[in-house]
Amino acid sequence: MNLTLKVWKQKNKDVRGSFETYQVSNISSEMSFLEMFDVLNEQLVHEGKEPIAFDHDCREGICGMCSMYINGRPHGPWHGTTTCQLHMRAFKDGDTIVVEPWRANSFPVLKDLIVDRGAFDRIIQAGGFISVNTGNAQDGNNIPIEKEKADQAFAAAACIGCGACVAACKNSSAMLFLSAKVSHLALLPQGAPERKTRALKMIAQMDKEGFGACTNTGACEAVCPKEISLDNIARLNKEYLGAAATIDK
């Protein structure tokens, strides 16, 4: 198939970017979306032009590197799918596809489609862990965990830290990401000792990074490639209120 691509080009953090238009031809429906970009970049190198910079690594939907805003939707049209797993079957001959980077003040654009998501690491640094040094552990089976709880914790822990939730949110809130981590750890007995402070510290860091507040539009859940549920935000709110109440006393 032949396609028209409108892609955001931006030299670096300090200059303004703009859209450029490209044509690609002979794209097979078996290609992945990023393989289509490989074809385009190969073409650009041959024409002596600069290829488009984009983040990617695993190309299996698990590392969370890829981050394209495709036709107005983070990660494109397929539900529960990362950009790298999107395949060209999703498009048809003659389509125009608009591709932008994540847009959020807390994710500055570094180049073209690449943004800086360091804020997510700093949110984890604020409390997204269980404080246990190497060598401190007891036998794994000494902590039986209800299967249902373990499964829920796993579902929350499946977040890949891609930032699509932030990109989709009109407030650029990081609540879905943050709540997934708080839920993962709060659901497990190992996470209990730090429960009271974890949510408070992480939320304080989120505010400091400039992410917006959550107004429950659900746009994040709709685009999350790992289908992280809004229930996690409800759980986070409970954790937060509980913690704030006890600390106030």
Next chain:
Amino acid sequence: MLDSKIPPGKLEEKWNDYKGHVKLVNPANKRKLEVIVVGTGLAGASAAASLGEMGYRVKAYCFQDSPRRAHSIAAQGGINAAKNYQNDGDSVFRLFYDTVKGGDYRSREANVHRLAEVSVNIIDQCVAQGVPFAREYGGLLNNRSFGGTQVKRTFYAAGQTGQQLLIGAYQALERQVALGNVTMYSRHEMLDIVKIDGKARGIICRNLITGGLERHFGHAVLLCSGGYGNVFYLSTNAMGSNVTAAWKAHKKGAYFGNPCFTQIHPTCIPVTGDHQSKLTLMSESLRNDGRIWVPKKKDDPRKANDIPEDERDYYLERRYPAFGNLVPRDVASRAAKERCDAGYGVGTTKQAVYLDFKYNLINKYGRTEAGKQGIENPDQETLIRLGKEVVKEEYGNLFDMYEKITGENPYEVPMRIYPAVHYTMGGLWVDYELMTSVTGLYALGECNFSDHGANRLGASALMQGLADGYFVIPYTLGNYLADEIGTKPIPTTHEAFVEAEKAVADRINKLMSIKGKQSVESLHKRLGKIMWEKCGMARNEKGLKEAIEEIRALKKEFWSDVRIPGEINEMNPELDKANRVADFIELGELMCLDALNRAESCGGHFREESQTEEGEALRHDDRFMYVSAWEYKGDSDWNLNKEELNYDVIKPTQRNYK
């Protein structure tokens, strides 16, 4: 010359004895010692976090935008540990034995035994960190089976085990960052080692955002930079996985161990065309429940589901009745190639075999679920529905991944799979303490050659990475640094730093000034093709000699005709790639040289000249019972050092999975 520093004493007491007598560094002195950790996969993140907790001043580096994105994140199936929670006869000795045998008797007994010993601590540590492993209804940890073993010792989190383990290690690492014990340098790529008076004292790296070069000092340097499967262009590795860190170390004096030992994984989604940028693994754990077959008739035009049972050739079950579909990877891959080469392959390219879940979906899971739910005489439809639910829980993400890529639903039709490059057993040669042949330079995880011999068993890489990082290096590094407490940090204005940085800058300038016609990608693809055809699943003398010539020619072409757009002092992914591919080309030559030298078949290294009548790998222990440790002498020039392997406890035999 090559001293592997294996402690004396009985095999099962070596590690304990070592730990009891190793030199220690007191807390005040640890504060004064700086450690560089290149890489934040399972090996690097666990090492950096543990060393930070101990009080060392750690600097960690990765080329991705966050340490959480290291390639380890993609590991699917699971991690082994000799817990014997299933009461099925497992033990430290059995895990040790299976690993040595699986590696076709080309690994060190002492290292493997230590690995098996600490495997149990890894699971405990990960559980304490909150890693959500799969559990039984009683709340205890669950296990599955992997290839090359007859016990269930693999711990897992659906098909996302690597992700969950890495997130655990990453969180531990970020906690140390917050405490100020670790400084994290993301989007940084190490491009050289700095050596002063024969010891590793730092690195030169490129800031991938600004393009600027930086000098960093460390009292010791740990390389945890992963494997080099991408030398084949197409592999299951992440796009960025590369050999550069290890290769720079090699050129600065670190020997390269068994470079030709590559693992070709039997169950990957087949290549669809020239546009293919990478291959996707379908976890080995699927062979627990999937049966592999091809039609008995050549070029059978029927759809898989239309071929009746008695016209299917379950060739692994036929050839290896004792292990069946769970033979080790090298054996399963060669068997698939044999069937396809003989004309029985399926799919449009005929380079694929079926992995079929129907039988177990119905009979194993469907029936058990029906039993649990008290459904009497369930019909086929009910069984399939019930079976699907269980399979979804076990492997759901893998089935989804398959469907997204191929557009076919593997719950309904068998998967089509074919072998693909997956893992490299070879890597930097290290001694028992994980130190390379350069003093003060260590290698951990897939980056070293140490534990898997000529073939790695499934679910053992995650185990090794975490063993090295959490439980081995915290002891062995102290043994070296205890003698370094008097060494003051060396200012990076030292001439060794200046020279190393200049060499890196010169090379980058040279690359950028070529301004040729061919893209980095196209040259990488050509290298991959040579490697796959001549140094892939089967190798022979003639092919390897040709490959060496072809690679040398390709190297010339690369250095005279590569085109890298953009500038040096900016974010430039094409330049990053060019740096890596230039090193892959040099490595490719060494891999072929090593494969040529090893005129035997063992594990994943199959020399066509050396096979049994049944086509199995035939070792020559009399001539090749050694580790090849290649020493870099200059351009296309290496010296072979041999580390003899001694088997004191296990008696090497012809591997038998029949």
